[in-house]
Amino acid sequence: MVTDTALRHAAAQAQDVLLTTLAAEQANLHKFSAAFEKKLQKLVRRARHPMLHRTLRYAAVIVLTLATLFGSVMALSPEARAQVAGWFGSVFGSYTHYDNVDATQIPDAAAEMELDYYLPAIVQGYAPLQETETPGGKTYMYVHESTGNILFFSYAYAQGSGSSFWGVEGYTEQRVQIGQLEGDLYTTQEEGKSNVIVWTSRHGGILFELSGDLEGQELIRLAESVRHQVRTPVSS
């Protein structure tokens, strides 16, 4: 009698024979077209991204840009800096460093950090790929079903820890309106780079980022669509 175990064993053998036959049949190497190489290199670059790393230490990475929000933050006096609870950025050449001062004691900012944020609807063609959550924030990844392009939505709490670098070379930066908030939109025409929009919550408790192969206006629309709900505890 044919059991599931027998089927599993037989299916494994069948697979082995199939692959051996294919390997023997394979003749000359095919020279792939430039268009194919370009599409696959995009997939490879995406595959080098955090989605391959499913650990908490990776999930803590949020890329932010606040350079223009505070102007040249390096010029801030210690007193001024102390008054800036929440996220802020500093410009170093072609990189912007994003840091935060613990805002958990600021009631309005703390209230913002009690919430979970999400996109209620995704751009057509994209499907959820991965969610990674830590006590410091959350990252959602979506993949385009035919191109393999990845869309990121992430946010981080201003808890006084964690920082990020943005390299902004090759980008055009502009200040944009996101509903009643303001943010920074970084756009580029360069192959292999994503457009990015970054903004903070009203009271500085959260830093948001959206990035992907979308036009600036589309990123703004997505940013405006972000919703919140009461945060559920991260299970350990």
Add this chain to the structure above:
Amino acid sequence: MLVYLQMLETPEEKSKFETIYLENRNLLFHVANRILHNDQDAEDAVHYAFVKLAENMHRIADADHPKTIGYLVAIVENRAIDMYRRKQAHPQLEYLDEVAGVAVEYTGENALAGCILKLPPRQRNVVILKYHYGYTIKEIAGIFGTTYQNIQKIDQRAKQNLKELCQKEGIEW
């Protein structure tokens, strides 16, 4: 380029995906092209397979393992058959098995394995993905980009065909 800072960097930075892509793209092209007989169409089928791989990388333990390669072969073969079918204007025949996939001659001792290899390619791929890889019908539908109902029908037809083939070989079903 925008750089994502990693709090801790691991030694395993090299993309497993990239390894799989470089080592298997020619084999996959060969599988697709023997069905489609068209370089560009075959490349499209190969690209699709790698997109699906990217979606399911969390299930891939070892880049070199035959299971990984077999998974890709099943996807690209199925995709090539789909594309061929569409070109032949048979869009309503989602699970028609007229298209010949990889033909294999089996001379081993496991008669059941021989029967599996005699199945039409879609049915063979569903059986292998289900029993060898442990995918559910729903997961197979996602891998092949089709509906649960279609894969369920293919699975049922596969079981029926396999039963008939086994009975011809004298295997008690």
